[in-house]
Amino acid sequence: MGEFVRLEVADGVGTIRLDRPKMNALDTVMQEEIRSAADEAADRDDVRAVIVYGGERVFAAGADIKQMADMSYTDMVDRSAGLQSSLGAVAAIPKPVVAAITGYALGGGLELALCADVRFCADDAKVGQPEILLGIIPGAGGTQRLARLVGPSRAKDIIFTGRFVDAEEALRIGLVDRVLPGDEVLSAATEWAERLVAGPAYALRAAKQSIDRGLAVDLETGLEIERLAFAGLFATEDRGIGMRSFVEHGPGKARFEGR
Secondary structure (H helix, E strand, O other), rough: OOOOEEEEEEOOOOEEEEOOOOOOOOOOHHHHHHHHHHHHHHHOOOOOOEEOOOOOOEOOOOOOOOHHOOOHHHHHHHHHHHHHHHHHHHOOOOOOEEEEEEEEEEEEEHHHHOOOOEEEEOOOOEOOOOHHHHHHHOOOOHHHHHHHHHOHEEEEEEHHHHOOEEEHHHHHHHOOOOEHHHHHHHHHHHHHHHHHHOOHHHHHHHHHHHHHOOOOOOHHHHHHHHHHHHHHHHHHHHHHHHHHHHHHHOOHHHHHHHH
C-alpha cells in the first residue's frame, strides 16, 4: 500500500483509490504508486474487476506542475517513459476496469481515466487536456487514447484549446459512458464491476485484449487476433461450463469458476 494510492479489495472488486489532498496531483511518487496498485490488481486472483476512483470531490487534477516546472529537457527525457508506462499499467490490467470520475479529471487525470475500459462521470464533473496552456502537450497517452476514443478532430479541438469539457458534452462525444449524480458514481461503478466478478475470467481477458490489440492493427490482423483468442478459449473450463449450462438450462445461468 502506497502513501497516496492504495488497492482496496472487496467481493472480487479491486478499487485503486487515489488519495493525495487536495487535488490528487500526480507527482512521480503517485505515478509509481499507481503502477504498483495496477500491477497488484492484475496479479491478484481475488480481483476480478477494477475501479479507479479519486474520492468524492475530485478524480485527479493532473500532474504536479510545481514539480514539473523545475524539470529540464534531460530530466523529462529520463522521466517521460516512466510517466507513460505508470498510467499505462492501468490499461494493461487484463480485467475489466471502470473509472469513477467526480470533480475534475484534467491532464494526467483524464489520461488515467482514458486507461480504463469505461468511464462513469458525475453530472458536474469537468474533464480536459489543458497542457497546451502550459506550452506542452499531453504526455501520458492523451494524444493517442483520446483520439482513438472520440476521433481525431474532437481530440484536436480539446487538446488545441485546452478547454474543459462538461459531463453532458463528454457523454455526447463518447468520452464518458454514463453520467450520474455525484453521489451515485462510485456505487454505479461498483455495480458494473460486481456484475463481471462472476463472469468467465479468461473470456473477459480475451475480449479486452482482442479489442485493444485489434485497434492498433489493420482489420485482417485484428481478425486473426480474434480468431486465435476465440479458439484458445475452448481450452478453458468455463467454456465447457457455459455451453453445458446453455444447453441444459438456457442462457445466462452458468456459474463460472474463472478457469
